[in-house]
Amino acid sequence: MGKKPLVHHIVRDVKKHRELWEKFWPQKCLFDLWPVRYCFYEPYAHLAEFYVFQENGNIVGLLPLSWIEESQHYCFFPGELCKGKTWLEQNRIISQKPFVTKALLESVGKPVHLRYLLSEYVTGFSSDDENFKCSLDETGYLFFPAQHEFSFDKYLQEFSKKTRKKLAKKLPLLERRGVTLRFDHFRDINKLFQMNISHYKERSYFDDKRFLRSFIRLAEWLKKNRMLCITTLLIGGCVAAVDMGAIWNSQYTVLAGGTSLEFPEAAKLINFHHIKWACHKRFSLVDFLCGDFGWKHRFHLTPRPLYLLHSLPNPVST
Numbered sequence: 180m181g182k183k184p185l186v187h188h189i190v191r192d193v194k195k196h197r198e199l200w201e202k203f204w205p206q207k208c209l210f211d212l213w214p215v216r217y218c219f220y221e222p223y224a225h226l227a228e229f230y231v232f233q234e235n236g237n238i239v240g241l242l243p244l245s246w247i248e249e250s251q252h253y254c255f256f257p258g259e260l261c262k263g264k265t266w267l268e269q270n271r272i273i274s275q276k277p278f279v280t281k282a283l284l285e286s287v288g289k290p291v292h293l294r295y296l297l298s299e300y301v302t303g304f305s306s307d308d309e310n311f312k313c314s315l316d317e318t319g320y321l322f323f324p325a326q327h328e329f330s331f332d333k334y335l336q337e338f339s340k341k342t343r344k345k346l347a348k349k350l351p352l353l354e355r356r357g358v359t360l361r362f363d364h365f366r367d368i369n370k371l372f373q374m375n376i377s378h379y380k381e382r383s384y385f386d387d388k389r390f391l392r393s394f395i396r397l398a399e400w401l402k403k404n405r406m407l408c409i410t411t412l413l414i415g416g417c418v419a420a421v422d423m424g425a426i427w428n429s430q431y432t433v434l435a436g437g438t439s440l441e442f443p444e445a446a447k448l449i450n451f452h453h454i455k456w457a458c459h460k461r462f463s464l465v466d467f468l469c470g471d472f473g474w475k476h477r478f479h480l481t482p483r484p485l486y487l488l489h490s491l492p493n494p495v496s497t
Contacts, residue, residue: 185232185233185234185239185240185279185282186232186233186234187230187231187232187233187282187286188231188233189228189229189230189231190228190229190231191226191227191228191229193220193227195229196227196229196243196256197213197217199229199231199238199241199243200213200216200243201213203238203241203273204241204243204271204273205271207269208269208427208430208432208466209425209427209430209432209466210267210268210269210270211269212427214400214404215267215397215400216256216257216267217257218393218394218396218397218400219257219258219259219266219267219390219393219396219397220256220257221396222389222390222392222393222396223245223257223258223259223260223389223393225245225246225247225248225257225258225260226245226246226248227243227244227245227246227256227257227258228244228245228246228253229241229242229243229244229256230242230243230244230283230286230287232274232279232282232283232286234279239274239275239276239279240272240273240274240275240279240280240282240283241272241273241274241283242272242273242283242284242287243255243256244256244258244287244291245257245258246258246289247260250263251289251290252289252290252291252292252491253287253289253290253291253292253293254291254292254293254294255267255270255293255294255295259389259390259393261384261387261389261390262382262384262387264294265294265295266384266390267295268295268319268468268469268485269295269297269319269485270293270294270295270296270297270300271296271297271300272284272293272296272300277302277303280300280303281303281311284310284311284488284490285310290489290490290491291311291488291489291490291491292487292489292491293487293488293489294316294485294487295316295317295469295485295486295487296316296485296486296487296488297485297486298484298485298486300486301313301486301488304488310490311488311489311490312488312489312490313486313487313488314486314487315484315485315486315487316469316484316485316486316487317469317470317485318469318471318482318483318484318485319466319467319468319469319482319483319484319485320466320467320468320469320471320475320476320480320481320482320483321464321465321466321467321480321481321482321483322453322454322457322464322465322467322478322480322481323463323464323481324454324457324458324461324462324463324464324465325461325463327458329458329459329461330458331454331455331458331459334454334458334479337479338479349444350448356414356415357413357414357415357416358412358413358414358448359412359413360410360411360412360413360452361411361413362408362409362410362411363407363408363409364409364411365398365402365407365409367409367411367418367421368395368398368409368421368423370411370418370421370437371409371421371422371423371435371436371437372385372391372394372437373437374418374420374421374437374438374439374440375435375436375437377437377440378437378438378440384435385435394435397434398423401425406425406426406427407423407424407425408423408424408425408426408431409421409422409423409424410422410424410449410452410453412445412448412449412452414442414445417439417441417442418439419438419439419441419442419445419448420436420437420438420439420442420445420446420448420449421436421437422435422436422437422449422453423435423436424453426462428463429461429462429463429464430462430463430464430465430466431453431456431457431460431462431464431465431466432465432466432468433453433465433466433467433468434468436449446474447474450467450474450478453465453467454478467480469485
């Protein structure tokens with residue numbers, strides 16, 4: 180007898196979702212952890228539907244989706260939509276074979292808008308695809324301490340002589356103003372939110388109360404599990420910048436930050452700290468996430484393209 184055809188079903192029970200996720204979803208980065216995703220589930224309360232394909236009784240495909248009622252399309256679970264975008268990166272389509280991937284997508288039957296896909300999950304798709312179009316979404320930026328022999332001084336050699344000379348003059352001037360760092364003051368995240376909203380106004384993710392609640396839940400979970408890193412930069416005793424990050428499996432992920440408009444150089448200082456600290460701790464990588472904001476390329480970080488796969492006639496703005 181030959182192989183039985185693919186069997187398709189939809190799982191809507193969140194307890195079953197967790198079982199499927201923890202059994203089949205690869206655990207390769209912070210955003211792959213079920214509790215991290217779940218922090219964004221309840222504040223949004225989007226309908227979660229996991230599309231599952233089986234072959235000969237074995238699961239060979241998994242597509243975890245959330246239905247976004249207000250925009251009438253599916254996106255990756257948990258559907259943390261804000262300003263027309265989702266936020267959680269490095270998404271995946273669990274599939275053993277290319278034809279299973281297409282079968283999963285075709286089984287949905289409604290528009291999908293799947294962001295931040297790693298390159299290996301969009302093989303075979305293109306911008307000219309008739310049903311599911313693929314395009315570059317955004318670029319993530321990574322720092323690999325081992326590439327610089329875990330030496331911050333060697334990393335600085337990546338900069339031009341002119342830039343190093345400027346830094347040599349500028350940074351000591353700032354330090355004379357009383358630059359200090361403090362760590363893991365949990366209440367400083369409130370200052371992070373305030374500064375981020377002050378800087379980006381309605382474009383800030385934290386301007387959305389659902390996202391803000393989700394992020395606070397994430398911070399609390401990370402703190403409980405001793406993964407949270409809050410870095411506060413003070414200049415002359417005043418809070419100039421606050422960053423929130425997480426450590427998991429020797430990876431340091433810088434999740435969000437806020438900078439005082441009074442101290443424009445603070446962002447540069449705190450980012451240099453992350454890189455220097457990562458070298459000292461010998462982390463495997465630092466993930467500064469997507470969005471260049473004008474500095475990540477200049478800091479000689481390693482770009483990693485992430486992709487959008489969609490079936491919308493007029494795709495959501497990215």
